[in-house]
Amino acid sequence: MKKLLLALSVLLLLVSCKPVDLDAAIPVFNTGIDANSWAKIPAGEFLKGQFEEETLIDYDYEVMATDVTNDQYASFLNEVTSSGEATLDGERIIGDYPGDTFNGFRHEEEIPAGKYLYIAINDPAVRLTYDGSTFASKTGYENHPMTMVSWFGARAYCEYYGWRLPSELEWEKAARGTDNRAFPWGDTTSRNIANYISSRDPFENMTSFGSNTTPVGFFNGKSYNGYQTMSNASPYGIYDMAGNVWQWTGDVYPDQHYRYMRGGSKNHYENTLRVWVTNNATPTFTGPAVGFRCAR
Amino acid sequence: MNWVGKRFAFLFKSTKGLILVGIALAALISAFFGMLSGPMADWGIKDVIVRFFGITLVESEREGRLVILYHVIAMIVVAVETYMITGLLPMKENQKVLINSTITVGYLAAIFGGLPFAYWGHVWAFHGIYIAGLSLIFFAGCVLLYALWPWRKEYRITDNSYAHTRKGVPLERVAFFAMGSATIISALFGAIPGSSFGNGFTVFLAENVVRVPHKSILDLSIIGHLHIMLALIAICCALIISRWMDFKGVWHKLAMPLMISGSLVLAMGTWLVVPFEAAAHAIIYGGSTLAMLGALFLVIFSWRKLIREGLARKGIARGNFFQKVGALLSDPLKFGATWQMVFMNFTVSGIGIFTAVKLDEIFRQWQFMDERSILTGHWHILATLTATILLMYYADLAGLKGKARQWFSWLLIICSDLAFGAVTIYEMRRLITPEATQQPLINTTTLLGDIGIIVVLLVLAILMVWRLTDLFKKKGRWTIESTQSIVENEEGIK
Numbered sequence: 001m002k003k004l005l006l007a008l009s010v011l012l013l014l015v016s017c018k019p020v021d022l023d024a025a026i027p028v029f030n031t032g033i034d035a036n037s038w039a040k041i042p043a044g045e046f047l048k049g050q051f052e053e054e055t056l057i058d059y060d061y062e063v064m065a066t067d068v069t070n071d072q073y074a075s076f077l078n079e080v081t082s083s084g085e086a087t088l089d090g091e092r093i094i095g096d097y098p099g100d101t102f103n104g105f106r107h108e109e110e111i112p113a114g115k116y117l118y119i120a121i122n123d124p125a126v127r128l129t130y131d132g133s134t135f136a137s138k139t140g141y142e143n144h145p146m147t148m149v150s151w152f153g154a155r156a157y158c159e160y161y162g163w164r165l166p167s168e169l170e171w172e173k174a175a176r177g178t179d180n181r182a183f184p185w186g187d188t189t190s191r192n193i194a195n196y197i198s199s200r201d202p203f204e205n206m207t208s209f210g211s212n213t214t215p216v217g218f219f220n221g222k223s224y225n226g227y228q229t230m231s232n233a234s235p236y237g238i239y240d241m242a243g244n245v246w247q248w249t250g251d252v253y254p255d256q257h258y259r260y261m262r263g264g265s266k267n268h269y270e271n272t273l274r275v276w277v278t279n280n281a282t283p284t285f286t287g288p289a290v291g292f293r294c295a296r
Numbered sequence: 297m298n299w300v301g302k303r304f305a306f307l308f309k310s311t312k313g314l315i316l317v318g319i320a321l322a323a324l325i326s327a328f329f330g331m332l333s334g335p336m337a338d339w340g341i342k343d344v345i346v347r348f349f350g351i352t353l354v355e356s357e358r359e360g361r362l363v364i365l366y367h368v369i370a371m372i373v374v375a376v377e378t379y380m381i382t383g384l385l386p387m388k389e390n391q392k393v394l395i396n397s398t399i400t401v402g403y404l405a406a407i408f409g410g411l412p413f414a415y416w417g418h419v420w421a422f423h424g425i426y427i428a429g430l431s432l433i434f435f436a437g438c439v440l441l442y443a444l445w446p447w448r449k450e451y452r453i454t455d456n457s458y459a460h461t462r463k464g465v466p467l468e469r470v471a472f473f474a475m476g477s478a479t480i481i482s483a484l485f486g487a488i489p490g491s492s493f494g495n496g497f498t499v500f501l502a503e504n505v506v507r508v509p510h511k512s513i514l515d516l517s518i519i520g521h522l523h524i525m526l527a528l529i530a531i532c533c534a535l536i537i538s539r540w541m542d543f544k545g546v547w548h549k550l551a552m553p554l555m556i557s558g559s560l561v562l563a564m565g566t567w568l569v570v571p572f573e574a575a576a577h578a579i580i581y582g583g584s585t586l587a588m589l590g591a592l593f594l595v596i597f598s599w600r601k602l603i604r605e606g607l608a609r610k611g612i613a614r615g616n617f618f619q620k621v622g623a624l625l626s627d628p629l630k631f632g633a634t635w636q637m638v639f640m641n642f643t644v645s646g647i648g649i650f651t652a653v654k655l656d657e658i659f660r661q662w663q664f665m666d667e668r669s670i671l672t673g674h675w676h677i678l679a680t681l682t683a684t685i686l687l688m689y690y691a692d693l694a695g696l697k698g699k700a701r702q703w704f705s706w707l708l709i710i711c712s713d714l715a716f717g718a719v720t721i722y723e724m725r726r727l728i729t730p731e732a733t734q735q736p737l738i739n740t741t742t743l744l745g746d747i748g749i750i751v752v753l754l755v756l757a758i759l760m761v762w763r764l765t766d767l768f769k770k771k772g773r774w775t776i777e778s779t780q781s782i783v784e785n786e787e788g789i790k
Contacts, residue, residue: 255509285662
């Protein structure tokens with residue numbers, strides 16, 4: 001009995017110390033969803049939040065049909081580093097931000113005008129490569145959402161192309177439509193409709209590296225080598241508004257420096273996928289389950 | 297019919313029977329609803345349970361469901377602590393009967409009204425029953441305060457071993473009274489926002505709003521309410537254990553004023569969260585320090601006592617270090633109750649202080665979901681640790697002896713601490729590993745946590761099955777316990 005307990009303890013220690021291979025090969029699938037497409041959201045009322053407040057957005061707008069991909073962000077970095085709009089500072093790509101109004105509220109941190117982190121290219125969790133002159137996606141991750149990107153990096157991407165990060169309200173209406181559904185696709189969830197923790201998609205292995213991102217638009221009703229997905233498109237045809245990666249939104253609120261994210265992620269339970277749930281972080285925060293999309 | 301009547305009388309009229317019913321129901325509810333979240337959801341058990349029992353999980357009602365579930369479990373714990381108080385402290389028999397019967401009906405109404413309303417559709421009559429249950433518990437609390445009133449002549453003491461005023465007012469009773477008064481007032485801080493639902497207040501989980509800079513008065517009231525209620529349940533538990541250990545002497549005289557002032561200052565601090573959120577924290581730290589010092593003195597007293605008694609049992613007059621440690625651990629049930637209070641410092645208080653000190657420097661640099669993980673783990677551990685302490689006291693009351701006592705106690709101590717330790721590492725995992733490489737650590741801590749919790753639930757189940765089978769015996773333990781008070785039990789052990 002004692003030997004068994006000892007062996008079990010050693011095994012557990014070994015399992016917990018086993019390093020995660022972040023560059024392990026992953027399956028490659030073409031989802032057939034165009035990452036350059038946009039969805040139009042018409043002006044009108046929608047039900048905001050958990051308690052369904054009638055809220056008006058009195059203008060039409062468009063939101064990207066998918067999250068921004070690694071390929072798209074690599075192209076952006078190549079362009080802005082060439083033009084000097086972003087610079088390499090050691091191992092970090094940084095760019096200008098005009099700063100926020102600072103009120104000195106409790107826990108509020110000042111964000112003055114200056115250069116801020118977009119991505120840290122030496123972070124092994126970044127799915128981009130950089131050979132000293134050109135950025136490119138790591139093999140297999142070309143059509144996966146761009147992650148490990150700060151709020152400044154997300155904002156800069158959208159603004160570079162003349163777009164913007166969606167506000168929280170815009171994001172929520174784009175995800176929910178005009179009824180009171182909890183998820184972009186309806187009121188209940190199942191494992192083959194979105195990428196969340198233990199959703200058992202082909203990119204997940206909870207016994208080793210854990211969860212991974214899925215290609216943008218992966219859950220669209222197609223079958224991939226026998227893995228049948230259901231479409232998670234919102235009422236406006238927008239994919240991955242729940243699960244896969246949290247999405248930065250554009251609002252800057254008074255008395256706090258936090259930036260808000262929506263949509264839940266591959267690393268969180270399905271209750272975080274509900275359209276009204278928010279996450280937040282300092283604008284320099286980067287994470288393997290944080291990405292973004294733009295609005296215009 | 298007589299067969300049923302006698303057992304019903306034991307379960308619902310005797311103190312030990314009432315405690316047994318409460319613990320059994322809390323265990324059943326925790327085990328059942330625990331299958332709807334965490335690893336049980338990962339493994340697909342949640343889906344099976346939801347389908348099989350026809351549970352209705354409306355997504356927008358998740359927070360409301362959880363609030364009702366937490367209240368139901370908390371009300372059972374409050375009832376169990378109340379039975380222990382009415383059993384341990386002298387009071388008039390009619391008061392005791394009124395308090396116990398009212399709180400029993402109250403928590404049963406909270407269970408059988410609240411849970412069907414929360415998990416099986418919305419029949420509003422059930423909600424009414426739930427609210428009526430909470431109200432009865434509140435009323436029972438008021439009666440308990442009346443019964444506890446420490447300044448009555450008949451409760452004055454002259455024994456100088458126990459802390460008392462010059463006039464003989466027992467400070468331990470004052471401590472129970474202060475804790476109870478703070479509890480009753482603090483309940484209102486939850487009840488008032490609750491009754492304003494839809495009129496400026498909507499349900500939320502406090503861990504979800506920690507970073508919101510501007511909170512409404514009703515939101516702040518709820519935040520104060522949940523913090524103080526859990527803290528007071530823990531203080532009440534410490535006071536009950538004080539009685540179990542027959543806490544007395546100089547440590548008692550030092551501890552009781554600290555328990556009284558700690559309860560009141562802590563409560564004051566959480567009430568002040570509503571008008572003065574920033575200043576309130578400093579007062580809360582002060583109150584917590586006082587109460588924790590009181591608990592520390594209890595630990596010192598009880599460990600010295602356990603060593604003394606353990607050595608005496610072995611016929612050793614003055615033992616060496618190892619003999620003293622052996623004596624301390626010789627009754628793991630009594631050692632475990634206070635050890636868990638010490639362990640609480642590593643997994644709850646220490647973590648809480650560290651998080652507060654390094655909040656902006658470390659934890660607020662993480663995403664909110666990681667900070668939420670700490671908060672959720674923090675109060676789950678505090679609540680469950682408190683439950684294990686009460687469980688140890690009950691196991692003693694239930695007459696657990698010999699090897700069964702040793703196995704029960706050690707499994708409960710080791711496995712619950714294994715689970716709490718694992719959960720502590722899990723909740724603080726960002727200090728150890730980045731998010732991208734967290735999975736092996738998550739797997740290990742989840743596995744250890746699950747093993748710990750499963751073993752704890754198993755030993756609890758075995759204890760409950762033992763007591764259940766005893767009910768089928770004509771002359772089982774229940775026949776003795778039907779008329780035995782828990783104070784008599786204490787004397788029996790001595």
